[in-house]
Amino acid sequence: YCTICTPSLFYSFRREKLNSGRMMGVLGIDETIRT
Incomplete structure (x- = not known):
């Protein structure tokens, strides 16, 4: 593999x-907004 x-x-x-990574970031932001 090269x-x-x-x-x-x-x-x-x-x-x-x-x-x-972007999806995780969006999910993290979503969590922050929700709380």
Whole structure:
């Protein structure tokens, strides 16, 4: 497995992490607003 050999896979993986992180952030903000 080589990220340099498959940059598209690497970027899609990074985007997945960013999206999941953003979702967690939104959920955290939602929790803060709700309380």
